[in-house]
Amino acid sequence: MKNLPLQQILWSIALAFLVVSVVGQWGGGATEVIPYSRYRQLLDAGQIAKVVVSGDQLRGDFKEKQPDGNTAFVTQRVPPDVAEALSAKGVEFSATPGSGTLGTVIGWILPPLLFVGIWIGASRLMSGGKGGAGGMFGGGLLSVGRSKAKLVAETAVKVSFEDVAGVDEAKEELHEIVEFLRTPDQFGRLGAHIPRGILLVGPPGTGKTLLARAVAGEAAVPFFSTTGAEFVEMFVGVGAARVRDLFEQAREKAPCIIFIDELDALGRARGATPMGGQDEKEQTLNQLLAEMDGFDRSVAIVILAATNRPEILDPALLRAGRFDRQVLVDRPEKKGRVQILKVHLKKLKLAADIDYDAIAAMTPGFTGADLANLANEAAVRATRRGAEAIAMEDFAGSVERIVAGLEKRSRVLIPRERRIVAYHEMGHALVAMAIPGADPVQKVSIIPRGIAALGYTMQQPTEDRFLMGADELRTRMAVLMGGRAAETLIGPDVSTGAADDLARATDIARGMVARFGMNTTLGPVAWDTEPGRFLDQPGTFWRPRGYSEATAREIDDAVRILLNEALERALSILRTNRAKLDEGAESLLAHEVLTGEELPRPTPEAV
Ligand code: ADP
Ligand code: MG
Ligand code: ZN
DSSP: OTTHHHHHHHHHHHHHHHHHHHHHHHTTOOEEEOOHHHHHHHHHTTOEEEEEEETTEEEEEESSOOTTSOOEEEEEOOOHHHHHHHHHTTOOOOOOOOTTOHHHHHHHHHHHHHHHHHHHHHHHHHTTSOOHHHHHHSSSGGGTTSOOOEEEOTTTOOOOGGGSOSOHHHHHHHHHHHHHHHOHHHHHTTTOOOOSEEEEEOOTTSSHHHHHHHHHHHOSSOEEEEEGGGGOOSSTTHHHHHHHHHHHHHHHHOSEEEEEESTHHHHBOTTOOSSSSHHHHHHHHHHHHHHHHHSOTTSOEEEEEEESOGGGBOGGGGSTTSSOEEEEOOOOOHHHHHHHHHHHHTTSOBOTTOOHHHHHHHOTTOOHHHHHHHHHHHHHHHHHHTOSSBOHHHHHHHHHHHHHHHHHTTOSOOHHHHHHHHHHHHHHHHHHHHSTTSOOEEEEEOSOOSSSOSSEEEEOOSSOOSOOOHHHHHHHHHHHHHHHHHHHHHOSOOOGGGHHHHHHHHHHHHHHHHTSOOOTTTOSOOOSOSOSHHHHSTTOOOOOOSSOHHHHHHHHHHHHHHHHHHHHHHHHHHHHTHHHHHHHHHHHHHHSEEEGGGSOOOOOOOO
């Protein structure tokens, strides 16, 4: 805060200004405003010593001190003819300055104007050549352009990595960063550099903010903590000025960490908001991008950010050199839930019958925040019961209550749904494992994730792919159909769970037919130009179609045929492996997550 003295000087000047004008106005303390009629009476009575006329105003001294102690007066002249008429009738009369008195107006307006001018000039000087709109607000005037980021002292944060449980991967990643900042020299020894930006991604309540605070607690470096919302302002340029200010402060304190919570508030894709406020947001985002690019790798500043909506972030933010490292902070699996429970139950008085595993088994889909809530709820319940310690029954009761609340937000599955999801995911996995050459399955989970996905099957591509053959695309479609196929086999009904799979499979099929020229009847024609993307762009509601009605029908038919083939293929694989499907689904229900060795091995597809 090197500009504090200057600000003080400005304030002193302001104060002096005020004092002088007040004293000037009332300093004599003895000037009386009198009606014009009284002036004339006094004049007739010979009480007036001296008069100064300026325009229509008369200022003067009384000959003697008046009874109320006044020695001077001021009055406003009334036109003589009016005055005569009025005094003839003995009426008291006076006048006020007319609107035409330009001098008075100037006298009132000019000083404040001058004053503001001086202030702005001084602010400019003070903020040292910060350009643009931000510069005007840069450091002085009301300090709107200052970042409100709090510099968190190392000792102020009591959170450590031990308080965050069940997110080991994320912790490991962040631990590395902390180590780097503690001993930058050792890391730089071989020319390695830390990532510039790390983005914590995950559903609400999984501990992203907590993790960041733990980093602050662990790191022996300054930690600037702020949220995306603090950069969102009404006035163009203010947000950008704050970003600039934040980075300026950080550069002075390097090595240090900047943490931006809820990054989505500021990092929303540009042009995504159809109405107003766009310019300001874009400027702010552009400033952030510029700042992230702007300092060289040797400056040890790490930017940590958190979001639960990575899909709406501007893609530019995720590019190399910016938030290129993303750390998934997901809902914990059973083992993680046990660890989190241990953290939150540590301080509570527990009965002997508490079984962490059993509680974790009751709470699939719970986040760290939900579990913290559960611990508290159970304690409340036990207290209400008048018990000495919190018992298992308190947890069971509380789980029910919390689940009821979560179900409304459709995050926790009822048992019948869990079974369907287990079969669905195992269907994907078995189809993928049975087709030779399909991407290997890494992990199958029925822990609900994000907003839409109730479970997921993670396939790890063996290599980065830029080109794909028609065969591979068919394989992908079959794997996507695996979920629906499994649901069909166990019956009696199919569910809405396959909506996303179908959409993706349809995309592939449509692409094969209408973009990649992979259908012999329709030929090597790019019927669809500019795939999909246009649909997301506001303002482009309608686009002329470059082909006939008949071709459109042919395309639709070809797409349908491809998708039906894919479903049939998945069905046939799963029929062959029906026992494996049941077995896999059962163990998925029991363990929630299956990886590598734990997955059943299906019979490979006959070619
Ligand atoms: P997010 O920022 O991801 O929405 P928070 O970090 O604000 O979630 O978590 C809210 C609270 O939930 C934390 O203060 C903590 O009490 C609890 N919590 C969340 N995740 C964890 C975790 N992994 N370990 C321990 N407690 C957690
Ligand atoms: Mg948070
Ligand atoms: Zn699916």
